[in-house]
Amino acid sequence: MAGYYDNGFLVESLCSIHPKEILIAYGPKKLLVDKYHWHSPKIGVVASYTPTAYDVEDHFDIFRGVDQIESFVQATAASLSMFLICQKHNCAPEDLKDRSVPSFISVGNVNFMSALEKGDTFVILGKITFYKFRQMVCDGRIYRCPPGLDLDHYFKDFNEERLQKYDLSPDFKLISDLYDITGREIDIEYFRAINKK
């Protein structure tokens, strides 16, 4: 079966749900993904976020680079691996909340080419480079979107080939590229044990 059932509804793609339905461990002020626009479970994802006044507070209206990385890992490793885990076990994210914790494991190279301000909608294009034992490694890029663009419509016919090439129209502005962003769903007992050491 492709996808998983959540409260009786078949979730075949991240695009059919709100990020808070899969990133259930993140509270509203820490959730840095607004919407998924394209998703291929074993390949990658396209998601978007628009920084709020809260996100840029005390940082001269600029969305911090570290928050770009956090947004990227939420949209990619955290969302994509949770989807695959739910699919494997045919369960909903809620069923796993007392069993595992989404953990940020490591960051490879990250290069920032430009900045994002409050209200700048950006897209994350994330590619899975490794997935095993609930650990996922992703590479990808962040682009600032042209104002007013209907992203669902734009990415309606997106595909793996375009993802691999980062094939976007020139009015998308490259903000950052990210490598080896690694996250893992860790068993909750193990997570507690290593944090007590």
Add this chain to the structure above:
Amino acid sequence: MERQEIIDGLIEVLKTVRMIDPEKLVGVTEDTDFLADMNVPSSQMIAIVAKVEQKFDIEFEDDDIDDLGSTVKDVVDLILKVKARD
């Protein structure tokens, strides 16, 4: 399969990991700790375990890895357990 045979196979796997100093692979024993003695980044442990699967033609479960310690002995024990299970 003898434990020393497994350790030798493990060392072959570790030789392919760029982040491990080859000098750290001399004198490896069952007490050697991947994290403390070989300075393997914890993020690399999963990649190493995936290579171990290929090397020994076995398949670990997610739960096997949750419970896995960081010494050579832990990995040898797991390989033997999985081989017995399969």
